[in-house]
Amino acid sequence: MKTKNAIILAAGKGTRMKSKLYKVLHQVAGKAMVDHVLTQLEANHMDNIVTVVGFGAENVEQALGERTKYAVQKQQLGTGHAVMQAADLLSDLDGQTLVISGDTPLFKAATLQKLVDYHTAKKASATVLTSIAPDPTGYGRLVRNDIGIVEKVVEQKDATPEEQAIDEINTGVYCFDNKTLFDALKLLSNDNAQGEYYLTDVIGILKKRGDIVAAYRMADFDESMGVNDRIALAKANEIMRNRINTHWMEEGVTLLDPKTTYIDSDVKIGSDTVIEGGVTIKGNTVIGTDCYISAHSDIINSIIHDEVKITSSTLEDSEMHTGSDIGPYSHLRPASEIGENVHIGNFVEVKKSFIDKGTKVGHLTYVGDATLGKNINIGCGVVFINYDGTSKHHTNIGDHAFIGSNSNLIAPVNIAEDSFVAAGSTITDDTNKFDMAIARARQTNKPDYAKKLPW
Known part of the structure; x- marks a missing residue:
């Protein structure tokens, strides 16, 4: 049976928040950031949701309860390594798996569903959710060839000057064929500037073996905002509260x-x-x-x-x-x-x-x-x-x-x-x-x- 699965990446410590509170538990409009993410996934009726936790794992589990399963990343060795921790829970399942960060509270359920639908329509092994950023600094870039086909996703620190000039960014949200994802994860290397296992490298692995890799470009860049410090937290609150107030009016x-x-x-x-x-x-x-x-x-x-x-x-x-x-x-x-x-x-x-x-x-x-x-x-x-x-x-x-x-x-x-x-x-x-x-x-x-x- 085909299943709809999701993995929430919530293991990062969030040192730039300079807080005793685990990063994804900082609140936006009265609710923990990771709770916002989980709520949107629940609205799309996922069969399995796995939250990958690390620092402060018990606090996240207390906040989210039994609404999600948990996998523990004991060492923070990158996003690819984080997804690997969900293998025992998901790797044998047929279907699709959506991967999203727990510090992105502004994504809407409708946007995530459009990504899944696009992925299905393209019969892709992987689909990257992208957006056009007014200032792409700090984001991974989506690299396309001359006719718009996805070539790779490259992190900011590993990008060439030409790649850094690209304004189409990787939002950090992906939809994968589930078994294809976990097979590709076994081939990841940490040979990069950070010495980490990047989930983005899965895109390159799939391209090399001839799989279809697609990219769905979302319209609203604000949805993709990741919160890494108090300044971004304030901005996310501002966007969310404006959204809430508009809804009630x-x-x-x-x-x-x-x-x-x-x-x-x-x-x-x-x-x-x-x-x-x-x-x-x-x-x-x-x-x-x-x-x-x-x-x-x-x-x-x-x-x-x-x-x-x-x-x-x-x-x-x-x-x-x-x-x-x-x-x-x-x-x-x-x-x-x-x-x-x-x-x-x-x-x-x-x-x-x-x-x-x-x-x-x-x-x-x-x-x-x-x-x-x-x-x-x-x-x-x-x-x-x-x-x-x-x-x-x-x-x-x-x-x-x-x-x-x-x-x-x-x-x-x-x-x-x-x-x-x-x-x-x-x-x-x-x-x-x-x-x-x-x-x-x-x-x-x-x-x-x-x-x-x-x-």
């Missing part, structure tokens, strides 16, 4: 200032949502339709239902239901859920709490480890005191309760439905339905006492 989302709007690659957004500049939306966030997100909001791994308004606030691992609003300058910390038509005003922090339909938390309040029912009013300056120095404790407030301003609710405590907490109270005991709880010292006025004070 085409899908009916209004971005008032796309240049300052940062949306990660796995985010989903509904139509007719409006997003102002200076907004960051990260992780696996899902935003519904007809929402409004104002400037300087940060939303991380959260679910935002339809018709939600977020004003200059931060949401982490939280959920806001239809018609609710928050801000300005409020913070939903992880495991918070805000019900329908709930109002969270300014300078409110909510942590690991559920707030049900129609409740209002207007301003200057901390809600931690709590369950709030429907149509509750929380006054200004209320503090849910959830920590006793050792353990966290829970507060429950029933439907239609009223919590007066500047009150302290010392957990664990239960405020019954329809009960009333007077302003300025420190509540330590449960209440019953329709109770009014007041817990503060009675005011005493001392006539003329102020005359005795030194000022």
Whole structure:
């Protein structure tokens, strides 16, 4: 049976990144570069994907999990040597194998599929994905003969002055007949300037024995960008974010200032949502339709239902239901859920709490480890005191309760439905339905006492 296979080359240390983090795990638009590559290959329904790892292998395996098989390159002896490490997993299979670098996060699934289709149509043993580079410095060059037939691929350091003048570059992506690839790898030599086994030399080996070698030229050079340093990483982020923003505007989302709007690659957004500049939306966030997100909001791994308004606030691992609003300058910390038509005003922090339909938390309040029912009013300056120095404790407030301003609710405590907490109270005991709880010292006025004070 013919199989569709892919090899991701991800063994390089990436010294130019000057980082403790393994190169291919640096993120572009919120996702590791190698994860971007794997995602595009998965979209093309590969039968087998092998990731060749070296430095930091365990970190890559942790990041990608069981979505790919792994081969280890213990010594970094070149791209050809890296592909050899996948032999035990792939060499006996009939079919095609696509080879791609793990530090090229901008390739699209459609481009990779076009390469495979072209390779099939040409009945080639190998097909090189190429592009025209505005500045080809640093890239391998594709050398053709006078009638355009592929002659060889030559690395920059091994190229003659005439070859260095060529602007058609090797993107580092190839499609091979699988068994032909692994047979040719056995003939590789490291007799070159770097003393490495170049995958590009397979092209020359196949040419010498008369195999068909083709080259598919892609239109968008930006897709081929490899990331080797922080400058290239910034450029890749810029390209990816522009691509993401363009996609969502085409899908009916209004971005008032796309240049300052940062949306990660796995985010989903509904139509007719409006997003102002200076907004960051990260992780696996899902935003519904007809929402409004104002400037300087940060939303991380959260679910935002339809018709939600977020004003200059931060949401982490939280959920806001239809018609609710928050801000300005409020913070939903992880495991918070805000019900329908709930109002969270300014300078409110909510942590690991559920707030049900129609409740209002207007301003200057901390809600931690709590369950709030429907149509509750929380006054200004209320503090849910959830920590006793050792353990966290829970507060429950029933439907239609009223919590007066500047009150302290010392957990664990239960405020019954329809009960009333007077302003300025420190509540330590449960209440019953329709109770009014007041817990503060009675005011005493001392006539003329102020005359005795030194000022």
